[in-house]
Amino acid sequence: MNASDIKIGQRVLVLPNGLTAIVVGRPEYWTRPNVKLVRIKYENSTRFERMINSQLELLPIEEQYPAHGGNRKRKETI
Numbered sequence: 001m002n003a004s005d006i007k008i009g010q011r012v013l014v015l016p017n018g019l020t021a022i023v024v025g026r027p028e029y030w031t032r033p034n035v036k037l038v039r040i041k042y043e044n045s046t047r048f049e050r051m052i053n054s055q056l057e058l059l060p061i062e063e064q065y066p067a068h069g070g071n072r073k074r075k076e077t078i
Helices: none
Strands: 011-014 019-023 036-042 048-052 056-058
Touching: 011 036
Parallel strands: none
Antiparallel strands: 011 019, 011 056, 019 036, 036 048
16 A cells, blocks of 8 residues: 555555554654555554554445545444
């Protein structure tokens, strides 16, 4: 995934562990020019991480939230 394509609020698949996450931060500079760190939050968890942009895969439009063109609704956990 290119760092220029990443937007806050998008749902992504984290390739190393197969979990779904939400992008919560802009891509940050790292030591190599074509590698960026992206802050994510795993769904249904309180866990935040920074992942390399090449380890993230954007989920299809149908699985995105309405702000990004999808029809996904957030599940109420209470």
